[in-house]
Amino acid sequence: MDYRQLGRTDVQVSALCLGTMTFGQQNSEAEGHAQMDYAAAQGINIFDAAEIYPVPPKPETQGRTESIIGTWLQQRRARDKVLIATKVAGRTKMHWLRKDGSLGRQSRAHIVEAVEASLARLKTDYIDLYQLHWPDRPMRVFEGLDYVHLVGDGHPIEEILGVLGELVRQGKIRFVGLSNETPWGTMTFLNASEILGLPRIASIQNAYNLVNRSFETGLSEIFYREQVSLLAYSPLGQGYLSGKYEGGALPSGSRKTLFNRLGRYEIGNGPQAISAYVALARKYGLDPAQMAIAFAASRPFATSTIIGATTMDQLKTDIAAGAMTLNDAVLADIENTHLTFPNPCP
Numbered sequence: 001m002d003y004r005q006l007g008r009t010d011v012q013v014s015a016l017c018l019g020t021m022t023f024g025q026q027n028s029e030a031e032g033h034a035q036m037d038y039a040a041a042q043g044i045n046i047f048d049a050a051e052i053y054p055v056p057p058k059p060e061t062q063g064r065t066e067s068i069i070g071t072w073l074q075q076r077r078a079r080d081k082v083l084i085a086t087k088v089a090g091r092t093k094m095h096w097l098r099k100d101g102s103l104g105r106q107s108r109a110h111i112v113e114a115v116e117a118s119l120a121r122l123k124t125d126y127i128d129l130y131q132l133h134w135p136d137r138p139m140r141v142f143e144g145l146d147y148v149h150l151v152g153d154g155h156p157i158e159e160i161l162g163v164l165g166e167l168v169r170q171g172k173i174r175f176v177g178l179s180n181e182t183p184w185g186t187m188t189f190l191n192a193s194e195i196l197g198l199p200r201i202a203s204i205q206n207a208y209n210l211v212n213r214s215f216e217t218g219l220s221e222i223f224y225r226e227q228v229s230l231l232a233y234s235p236l237g238q239g240y241l242s243g244k245y246e247g248g249a250l251p252s253g254s255r256k257t258l259f260n261r262l263g264r265y266e267i268g269n270g271p272q273a274i275s276a277y278v279a280l281a282r283k284y285g286l287d288p289a290q291m292a293i294a295f296a297a298s299r300p301f302a303t304s305t306i307i308g309a310t311t312m313d314q315l316k317t318d319i320a321a322g323a324m325t326l327n328d329a330v331l332a333d334i335e336n337t338h339l340t341f342p343n344p345c346p
């Protein structure tokens with residue numbers, strides 16, 4: 001396993017991070033623990049969660065993922081051996097997140113309440129990387145490549161960062177990160193931290209995969225100039241890039257079969273692009289899932305690529321991909337396919 005520096009911190013994270021959003025829904029506690037055991041044994045030192053997990057988010061399951069991580073940390077006495085990343089929701093209609101039933105926001109009260117609840121579920125007194133799951137300002141997230149301006153107010157970035165600064169001073173969080181952010185948002189956080197002496201953003205967790213390389217159009221420059229690490233999520237396009245849904249297949253137990261909420265991979269040129277990448281992998285005798293993960297993990301700006309699995313076989317395949325090197329012919333073919341179908345599934 002390769003290790004890379006997280007932002008400008010002194011922390012080294014593994015090139016692969018274990019995503020946990022299936023724990024408590026598609027995966028039981030025992031399965032989650034087995035995944036964490038295997039991942040840790042393979043050198044993965046960072047686990048990614050969120051207060052809203054597991055997915056799909058529901059009031060009756062919310063928090064289960066962090067609780068499963070918490071029992072693992074306790075039973076394995078592993079708190080000082082791994083890094084825990086989790087997230088506070090942004091502006092949301094999920095009214096079940098807060099005790100008073102108010103809609104989730106990144107106000108001072110909501111962030112403090114969310115951190116305390118995550119710490120309790122994780123059975124720890126500190127979170128290594130605390131991420132803003134998506135922006136608090138009115139924004140279209142999880143769909144579309146273009147910026148759509150929505151009118152309305154959000155909590156000012158300086159105020160949000162100020163609360164995170166208090167939590168860092170209290171030792172409850174070590175580093176702060178963004179997720180589903182734009183270049184404007186990332187630079188505004190960085191400027192505020194410099195001017196106000198508040199914590200510096202270490203990372204940004206955005207989708208990044210063969211059919212969504214939108215990080216490369218603006219945010220990658222921020223990685224190089226400001227050292228904000230990308231934690232790349234959905235390297236398999238939620239499973240599509242493994243080829244499992246080719247030809248309209250619906251494998252039993254898979255995320256699409258169970259929840260049918262993956263429309264972003266079925267619009268426009270998405271299906272053609274996915275088929276092209278699956279065929280490309282097979283042409284070179286590669287497993288399509290491994291090619292997709294190896295591609296993401298080998299990008300210089302992808303400090304850690306967040307994999308997710310629902311079976312141990314998947315997990316073994318995916319972790320092995322982290323050590324693969326794609327040859328020049330494969331990379332050239334990938335570039336050609338990208339030029340033919342640029343970012344069809346943002």
Ligand SMILES: NC(=O)c1ccc[n+]([C@@H]2O[C@H](COP(=O)([O-])OP(=O)(O)OC[C@H]3O[C@@H](n4cnc5c(N)ncnc54)[C@H](OP(=O)(O)O)[C@@H]3O)[C@@H](O)[C@H]2O)c1
Pocket residue numbers: 018019020021022026048049133179180205206232233234235236237238239240242244253254255256289306307308309310311313314315317318
């Ligand atoms: N910040 C955010 O907004 C955000 C959003 C999404 C994810 N994330 C993070 O990123 C992590 C990973 O995201 P993701 O689950 O979307 O990643 P992904 O790698 O794109 O998809 C993982 C899913 O694909 C299927 N799969 C995995 N390996 C496979 C293989 N070798 N062959 C066939 N199918 C395979 C499994 O689902 P099935 O078995 O159900 O098919 C697995 O759960 C999450 O756990 C979470 O920590 C963050």
